[in-house]
Amino acid sequence: MAIRYGTLPSPIQQLRREMDRLLSGFVGGLPETGMLASVVRGQPAVNLWETRETVEVEMELPGVKPEQLDISVQQDQLTIKVDRPEAAAQDVTYHRRERPVGSFTRVLTLPAQVDAEKVEANLRDGVLRITLPKAEAVRPRKIPVRHGA
Numbered sequence: 001m002a003i004r005y006g007t008l009p010s011p012i013q014q015l016r017r018e019m020d021r022l023l024s025g026f027v028g029g030l031p032e033t034g035m036l037a038s039v040v041r042g043q044p045a046v047n048l049w050e051t052r053e054t055v056e057v058e059m060e061l062p063g064v065k066p067e068q069l070d071i072s073v074q075q076d077q078l079t080i081k082v083d084r085p086e087a088a089a090q091d092v093t094y095h096r097r098e099r100p101v102g103s104f105t106r107v108l109t110l111p112a113q114v115d116a117e118k119v120e121a122n123l124r125d126g127v128l129r130i131t132l133p134k135a136e137a138v139r140p141r142k143i144p145v146r147h148g149a
Contacts, residue, residue, distance in 0.1 A: 062126035073116040
């Protein structure tokens with residue numbers, strides 16, 4: 001009997017690993033990355049981060065053209081609608097089909113108020129990049145300090 005010493009994973013890490021393992025059996029051997037839930041739903045991977053001046057979003061959309069996108073901002077939510085048509089394929093048998101087709105919508109809650117009039121979106125090499133400038137009211141402001149009086 002071998003005894004192993006070391007740091008034991010936390011109960012949360014053990015539960016997450018076990019849930020990923022169980023779910024991967026239903027989906028067909030997907031990698032256990034901890035991001036399995038978004039893959040199961042057929043949603044592309046998204047990164048969202050914030051700087052002092054902006055909120056930034058990146059989404060993987062290989063094969064999507066700009067005219068297949070509808071992006072909107074309302075209050076604290078960014079909505080990205082994608083219409084990825086199915087490729088016309090005749091007399092084929094798919095052995096694996098993991099890239100989603102059809103329409104889907106992704107709604108992201110933004111971490112700060114943004115100026116919807118100045119939002120910019122760019123699609124390059126299959127990656128959608130959205131830059132959302134923060135509203136003036138939530139941007140950091142330098143306060144001048146006066147001397148005397």
